[in-house]
Amino acid sequence: MTEGDPSYIDYEAFLDPDFSPSGFANTLVLSTNNATDTPLDLSTPLSRVLFDLQEIDTHIHGLTTRSALPLLAHTQGQTGAAEHILKETGTQIASVTQGYERLEKEVVQKWQAADEARIAAEKSLATVRLARAVSRCLGLGRQLESQVAEILGRGTAGQSSTGLDGATVTTGKEGFRALERAAYTILNLRQMYLATSEDEEGYGLDRVKVARTLRNEFVIPAENMVKSRAQQTINQFSISSPGGASNGQSSGSNYKQTRDSKSRLATAAATLYLLSPIPREPVSAIDYKPELFVSTVQGYMHTAIMSSVNTLAKSLSQLPTMDRALGDVSARCQDIVAFETILRNLRAPAHPLLELASTHVDQPASDAEAAADKSKVNLLQPVLRSLDTSSLPSYYWRSLASSLSSRVQEIINRGGVSARTLRSNRDRLKAEIRDCVLRSSQASTAGVMADKSRSGTDPVSAANWEREAAVMVSSVVGPLSR
Numbered sequence: 001m002t003e004g005d006p007s008y009i010d011y012e013a014f015l016d017p018d019f020s021p022s023g024f025a026n027t028l029v030l031s032t033n034n035a036t037d038t039p040l041d042l043s044t045p046l047s048r049v050l051f052d053l054q055e056i057d058t059h060i061h062g063l064t065t066r067s068a069l070p071l072l073a074h075t076q077g078q079t080g081a082a083e084h085i086l087k088e089t090g091t092q093i094a095s096v097t098q099g100y101e102r103l104e105k106e107v108v109q110k111w112q113a114a115d116e117a118r119i120a121a122e123k124s125l126a127t128v129r130l131a132r133a134v135s136r137c138l139g140l141g142r143q144l145e146s147q148v149a150e151i152l153g154r155g156t157a158g159q160s161s162t163g164l165d166g167a168t169v170t171t172g173k174e175g176f177r178a179l180e181r182a183a184y185t186i187l188n189l190r191q192m193y194l195a196t197s198e199d200e201e202g203y204g205l206d207r208v209k210v211a212r213t214l215r216n217e218f219v220i221p222a223e224n225m226v227k228s229r230a231q232q233t234i235n236q237f238s239i240s241s242p243g244g245a246s247n248g249q250s251s252g253s254n255y256k257q258t259r260d261s262k263s264r265l266a267t268a269a270a271t272l273y274l275l276s277p278i279p280r281e282p283v284s285a286i287d288y289k290p291e292l293f294v295s296t297v298q299g300y301m302h303t304a305i306m307s308s309v310n311t312l313a314k315s316l317s318q319l320p321t322m323d324r325a326l327g328d329v330s331a332r333c334q335d336i337v338a339f340e341t342i343l344r345n346l347r348a349p350a351h352p353l354l355e356l357a358s359t360h361v362d363q364p365a366s367d368a369e370a371a372a373d374k375s376k377v378n379l380l381q382p383v384l385r386s387l388d389t390s391s392l393p394s395y396y397w398r399s400l401a402s403s404l405s406s407r408v409q410e411i412i413n414r415g416g417v418s419a420r421t422l423r424s425n426r427d428r429l430k431a432e433i434r435d436c437v438l439r440s441s442q443a444s445t446a447g448v449m450a451d452k453s454r455s456g457t458d459p460v461s462a463a464n465w466e467r468e469a470a471v472m473v474s475s476v477v478g479p480l481s482r
């Protein structure tokens with residue numbers, strides 16, 4: 001509605017954003033009726049609404065009639081402008097389309113060809129890497145085969161042993177020297193088989209049949225054989241002469257045998273250290289626990305202790321055999337002292353997988369500190385930590401005393417001649433047992449003097465031997481005094 005035209009319509013009410021048709025109708029009805037009337041007269045408000053609609057329609061018709069030409073002119077102008085814009089846009093779209101077609105021809109198609117070449121090159125490179133890994137794997141397999149043959153001593157005279165196929169073969173006298181070399185070869189193969197990244201050598205070997213066959217039919221049996229030979233060497237370690245006694249002549253004649261026993265032990269220990277399982281979490285050489293090596297040494301100690309317990313328990317029932325039994329016990333102690341001294345002087349061998357894992361943990365501040373920390377690692381430390389003891393001879397005597405006390409108590413509880421004989425010879429037993437422990441100290445000191453002079457350490461001091469002697473005497477004499 002133009003300004004100044006009379007109108008009965010309240011346009012402001014209709015144009016209000018909050019206009020409510022129901023509210024407007026209710027107001028209109030109440031303004032034309034009394035709320036208490038029954039029934040209500042709706043004809044008047046309805047006529048009012050119809051009049052308003054007719055007025056609005058008339059007003060719209062008048063406005064349209066007066067403004068038709070300007071509206072048509074404006075619409076025509078908008079249509080012309082739109083057609084012009086559409087024409088110009090079509091031209092630009094055609095230009096962009098031509099540019100894209102030229103770009104696709106000169107760049108996209110060439111990029112696709114280059115990408116195909118890249119994929120082919122990557123696959124070819126992966127094939128070459130895998131072929132090299134298989135070739136190296138087979139080379140290591142042949143190397144391990146020759147080392148296994150050297151260990152088993154095929155074609156040479158020596159001790160009998162069990163081969164990979166379970167048959168008995170001949171072990172060469174120098175075959176033990178190949179154990180550590182075979183362990184390193186096995187570790188190299190294990191590292192290749194455990195590769196999990198494309199950047200690592202050996203990735204994908206599990207998909208090659210010849211590599212799987214090599215691992216399942218040769219590498220794993222060879223590893224088990226090497227472990228078995230190393231464990232057997234440790235379990236059979238002994239440098240003492242029978243009965244624990246030795247003279248100048250036997251010492252001279254047994255020097256080479258003792259040296260060979262030490263060499264065999266060193267090689268076997270290094271082999272089991274290398275072939276022990278590597279933990280999933282990266283660890284340093286200091287924190288590494290060689291479970292296979294530690295468990296083998298624990299087995300060696302357990303065998304020595306139980307054998308000594310059985311020997312002494314049997315001799316306590318038959319006192320005339322006590323001297324021989326104490327000689328055997330003393331000889332085993334000498335072996336353990338020598339065993340400990342050798343392990344103390346053995347530095348942990350370089351472990352390729354362990355060094356690989358150590359790159360992910362915090363390293364010392366300098367190369368000098370790293371070298372110093374590495375030099376402190378010897379093969380005795382993990383054994384002592386596992387057994388929770390300060391020395392192997394101390395562990396031997398204390399474990400022997402702990403197990404022997406119950407055996408003596410059983411003899412006393414059974415009574416009879418054996419119990420009376422033990423009680424009557426209590427002072428003699430006390431002196432002989434103390435003598436045995438101290439004799440072991442003297443013999444062991446003479447046997448490992450050269451090793452201690454090189455290491456500058458004394459595995460078991462005289463005071464420690466006195467304490468172990470007291471513990472042993474108490475384990476036997478104590479129950480006899482009750």
